Amino acid sequence: xxxxxxxxxxxxxxxxxxxxxxxxxxxxxxxxxxxxxxxxxxxxxxxxxxxxxxxxxxxxxxxxxxxxxxxxxxxxxxxxxxxxxxxxxxxxxxxxxxxxxxxxxxxxxxxxxxxxxxxxxxxxxxxxxxxxxxxxxxxxxxxxxxxxxxxxxxxxxxxxxxxxxxxxxxxxxxxxxxxxxxxxxxxxxxxxxxxxxxxxxxxxxxxxxxxxxxxxxxxxxxxxxxxxxxxxxxxxxxxxxxxxxxxxxxxxxxxxxxxx
Ligand SMILES: Nc1ncnc2c1ncn2[C@@H]1O[C@H](COP(=O)(O)OP(=O)(O)OP(=O)(O)O)[C@@H](O)[C@H]1O
Numbered sequence: 660x661x662x663x664x665x666x667x668x669x670x671x672x673x674x675x676x677x678x679x680x681x682x683x684x685x686x687x688x689x690x691x692x693x694x695x696x697x698x699x700x701x702x703x704x705x706x707x708x709x710x711x712x713x714x715x716x717x718x719x720x721x722x723x724x725x726x727x728x729x730x731x732x733x734x735x736x737x738x739x740x741x742x743x744x745x746x747x748x749x750x751x752x753x754x755x756x757x758x759x760x761x762x763x764x765x766x767x768x769x770x771x772x773x774x775x776x777x778x779x780x781x782x783x784x785x786x787x788x789x790x791x792x793x794x795x796x797x798x799x800x801x802x803x804x805x806x807x808x809x810x811x812x813x814x815x816x817x818x819x820x821x822x823x824x825x826x827x828x829x830x831x832x833x834x835x836x837x838x839x840x841x842x843x844x845x846x847x848x849x850x851x852x853x854x855x856x857x858x859x860x861x862x863x864x865x866x867x868x869x870x871x872x873x874x875x876x877x878x879x880x881x882x883x884x885x886x887x888x889x890x891x892x893x894x895x896x897x898x899x900x901x902x903x904x905x906x907x908x909x910x911x912x913x914x915x916x917x918x919x
Contacts, residue, residue, distance in 0.1 A: 664861050665830050670709050670719035679705035681885030692862045694872040697882030703865050711743040712736030742827030744819045745834050813844025824855045832863045849875050869898045
């Protein structure tokens, strides 16, 4: 049996009297796109923050490739191979695409130019950026030296996703990557997400956009009131089933029918 790449067991996080996540589980299997859906306040962001080191859970366990991990900050999660793109896009508009790809991870020139003068290896960064962009088919980004502020929302999102795919060695987490995009741009980003999955990196996709979720997800984790109440697939359930389970209008699969 295949085992999960990333697994959460009984994660809990309280903010004073508010329970943001309440014993939540999650399993991300190799090579899949796992969508995480849930109503506002269901604890999706908190769950994802715990998996990406942005939040330290009060209790519960996280396993990466079967090994227990405890991330004290986002850098530790990144170092372990988990890359996250947050809703608020972490791109620097004034910098070009190549610089954005390497933001926080700039490569220095070899030898004393790099180690003493801290000179950036721009040519190598540019080549690498171009390679990642073309691998992922971000084809309209012809000029890797173009400032990100001159790109459309969809292209910026593509840069952020490509960046995560380039550095995430084990898991890519995307929080609402299509929220601010038009139809065409949204579709391009969905294709990019499929490409990332097809290259072997499993993806966690948090989204309120049901058509997008049903288009790309292999499995759908439904979060409600701070915990996972169901895992469905686009072939086992319809969009309206998913919304009904998510909002509590229908019982989760396998649960007893409510007493009349
Ligand atoms: N930093 C915080 N301080 C206090 N309460 C918080 C904090 N972060 C989250 N919460 C609360 O925890 C609960 C879960 O929030 P969370 O943002 O994880 O939900 P969500 O499913 O991502 O919601 P949305 O879809 O609206 O983004 C909410 O009731 C929220 O108000």
